[in-house]
Amino acid sequence: MITLTVNGVPHQVDAAPDTPLLYALRNDLGLNGAKFGCGLGQCGACTVLVDDKPAFSCLLPIAALAERKVRTIESLGTREKPGALPAAFEAEQAAQCGYCIAGMIMRAQALLERTTRPTEAELRAHMAPNLCRCGTHMRVLRAVRRAAIAMGGGVRNDAEDAL
């Protein structure tokens, strides 16, 4: 048994110590947010926060997480009461198939917890580890900008510099 602290709650997980966190979250804890995309740390569909930093849950063995705090999109509110980022993604209709979106939201959450006033270039660089195949990127950026404002900050527009 390995103890995992997920969204503030300790859970006993009966799985091999080398099991990546992703499978424990999805199959043992029944959390849907983190998705299997590549298992290689290349696409970000599995992104969660570990001790407030974005991490690829497909690469982290659960044995390494006993003392660490894991957060998933399920901690950012509910359908009825969504948090700032989920609400902003909904307001901007920032999804097509949506498979990548939970990972996008968690990566953006890490940024906005660090600063609610990033520059556009920082925002784009920060989001670069996460892939989207539908081409919803422009809406994802709009949603993060909207959430930054809702959180009392705002993304500083240096779009020209960003290029």
Added chain:
Amino acid sequence: MSALTRRRLLGQGALVVAFSLSRRAMGQVAEKRPTLPGDLDKFPLLDSWIRIDADGHITVFTGKAELGQGLKTALVQVAADELAVPPAGIELITADTARTPDEGVTAGSHSLQDSGTAILNAAANVRVLLTEAAAWRWLVAVEEVELHDGAAHAPNGDSLGYGELAAMLSLHVEAKPNVARREKGVRLIGTNLPRVDIPAKVTGGVAYVQDMRLPGMLHARVVRGPSEGTRLKPADFDAVARMPGVVQVVRDGGFTAVLATQEWQAIKALQRLQSAGWDRPGAKLPAEDMREAIRRLPSREVPIFDDPGPPAPADGKVVRARYSRPCLMHGSIGPSCAVALWENDGVTVWTHSQGVYPLRKSLAELLRLPADKVRCIHTEGSGCYGHNGADDVAADAALAARAVPGRPVRLQWMREQEHGWEPLGSAMVVELEATLADGRIAGWRHDVWSNAHSTRPATAGGLLAGAELDPPFPRQVPRPIPMPEGGGHRNGNPLYALTNAKGTYHFIEQMPVRVSALRSLGAHMNVFAIECFMDELAQAAGADPLAFRLAHMADGRAREVMQTAADRFGWAGRAQGGGGRGWGFAFARYKNLAAYCAVAMEVAVDRDSGDIKIRRVVAAVDSGEAVNPDGIRNQIEGAIVQSLSWTIHEAVAFDTTHRSSFDWSAYPIVRFDALPASVEVHVIDRPRQPFLGTGEAGQGPAAAALANAVADAVSLRIRDMPLAPEKVKAVLRS
């Protein structure tokens, strides 16, 4: 129909379902009927599409599937609008072989045209029947009855819910043609109704087949070599069967799957089975670039179009160019997945296939079951953009589940399996020749070489597992898709007013690598070539690219789309291209029968690195009546970004033994740091005009606008995709 008859029909529910899902051709009435709109013509019975329970609950059925394109929302809007109910009053059932009409595959930007039109007209018919029932009950004229909010309202204030009205009549009747649409009241069509599927997707709800967890469910992995055409060497199956959590190793001919209690256990068993190495039993792959390789194979000439006209004058200026693209990957972010449950000598498969009915037929053959013992239920997956691993993984899951009757099996492909085994978008070559006389096009020849653009399963031989079982099922023979839709020749006939113009599709049957439908099929390449060539011709004629296009365009809606994109972009006021900055424009009407789309783009090319930065993209689109304008914008924005990724970043790589683009490091796609600075989409609404499919309309114009902008920036034309930095740099040095 009387209430008694209605009750009698309700008492024979199963029979009603079976009959309402039967095709018109199988119907019992032989008389000739007028044509009905969309897929209503194939399934004319109203209750194939719409049912209303006695409590007023409305269920709408579509044979099309949600692929992330917003289909569910748009169809709810269409039905709710015409039935005058709030969107929450509609329960929508999508593609399910036990419940919905067989509308083939959800592809080709057809859903709104085929299913949306059917539902719209079925709803109009139902609304008329409800109105008539209310008028009859109240003994008033039908004009005096008003329908809104799920009830009929009489002039004296009386009201009757749809449920009560529906109980007075039967929807098991054929639709009438030309039923007028609702005139009065609040409209839903044309509004930006928020997508019904997004709330679950942004809050960690159950949203995908990947999220299904059935009681007692096992996790499975299919065991294959690193890519299509390879084979694993024999492994120690007994040792793997003894690994922790492994329930069974399923082997059937060359098909192998592992089933385990936990997902990670199945993955470890897979890795163990893959560790013995692999070989390539068949012919080696060509060593040269795939587009050159297929160009050398035998081809069959398929005419695309032939518009005769006076021959071009002998002193005309002849311009020729050759364009090409490599093989491209669908590259779904989520590897394909299916859940299958084998019970009572049959199987139920939850699948993100684009075609549940063709899949059912293929699975029935593969599993040697009657079709009615196979049920395929569409359940959302990661976006597919065409024929990816969805159907194959459904077969893999069904074969795995057959070994453990009564236990649900969830089987997902690994990343390397999706990259290695998905059918690719075919490599293509286009050669164009035109003659200019007095600044106008006086002759046009279009030749396109390509493999098939659809090898979707229609038989067991269209599934990967079909070739692995012993004996194997015969492979499907690919065929060209006929015009006006076309496959490799899709959009090979320019919408421009041309005479003395001819197009030929050189269809190459022999496929060195597995290929199939990729979003927009041949249109990405044909529009790229035609629209690049229009710029080359404009340059040769000394004309502005937009003015040259407009001078050859008679279609008023096409002209308006081009002019709108140009005006919103500020085309007329743009600076002179060159010195690394450039402006490009492109247009196409998808398939010459779906949405019109024009794209204008500004780029900056770094002459040292060859890197293309996209400063601004402005698009205009005419999708006919815009059911959900924001949904259209979302599709076109996505099409532009995806097409830019294809056109700048992507090419599937091979060596002679296998496909070497095995993951995102070996097949990079666009990331956030390489995006356009801005993308704007302007929707031109055409109320009461037919819906025009939009999902694939942007692929070609975006690719060509980019290449035209790059040519404007560096005064050199790059005709072979991808426009990768190394290639741009090499061209600049040459």
